[in-house]
Amino acid sequence: MxxxxxxxxxxxxxxxxxxxxxxxxxxxxITLISLMGTFIAGKVFDQLHEGRVKTATIxxxxxxxxxxxxxxxxxxxxxxxxxxxxxxxxxxxxxxCKNYPSDGFIDGGEIPLDPWDSEYVYQSDGKxxxxxxxxxxxxxxxxxxDADIYLRKPQAx
Numbered sequence: 001m002x003x004x005x006x007x008x009x010x011x012x013x014x015x016x017x018x019x020x021x022x023x024x025x026x027x028x029x030i031t032l033i034s035l036m037g038t039f040i041a042g043k044v045f046d047q048l049h050e051g052r053v054k055t056a057t058i059x060x061x062x063x064x065x066x067x068x069x070x071x072x073x074x075x076x077x078x079x080x081x082x083x084x085x086x087x088x089x090x091x092x093x094x095x096x097c098k099n100y101p102s103d104g105f106i107d108g109g110e111i112p113l114d115p116w117d118s119e120y121v122y123q124s125d126g127k128x129x130x131x132x133x134x135x136x137x138x139x140x141x142x143x144x145x146d147a148d149i150y151l152r153k154p155q156a157x
Contacts (some may be wrong), residue, residue, distance in 0.1 A: 052115035058152040060131040073099040083122045
């Protein structure tokens with residue numbers, strides 16, 4: 001019981017004598033919180049970018065699968081000019097696809113944009129295909145976060 005009284009007296013004295021925090025203590029606390037927030041925000045944005053790159057890669061692989069199905073039914077890949085649009089609309093120019101499905105090869109009848117809301121770039125030489133996203137800046141070339149994302153990296157010439 002004696003212990004309890006001492007604790008109670010100490011607590012009452014502490015509360016009554018409290019002058020609050022000084023301005024310097026508040027500024028130090030705000031600075032530390034800001035530094036931690038900056039570090040955490042940087043990590044979050046890096047993970048957001050990595051997630052977008054993975055999403056683009058997954059979408060390009062899905063396009064590849066749909067283009068292989070197009071080739072299986074039509075016996076050729078769409079030309080570069082026909083592009084990915086050939087997956088939702090029967091190509092009118094060039095070779096004719098007699099087995100083109102009435103609802104196309106993509107559900108919903110719309111080609112998805114890349115994670116940065118730009119169109120994917122489709123290339124085909126008739127034998128092989130490549131799909132490219134120009135990344136965050138939407139411009140060909142670039143490094144780091146602006147680097148282009150390829151279904152297949154082009155061979156150095």
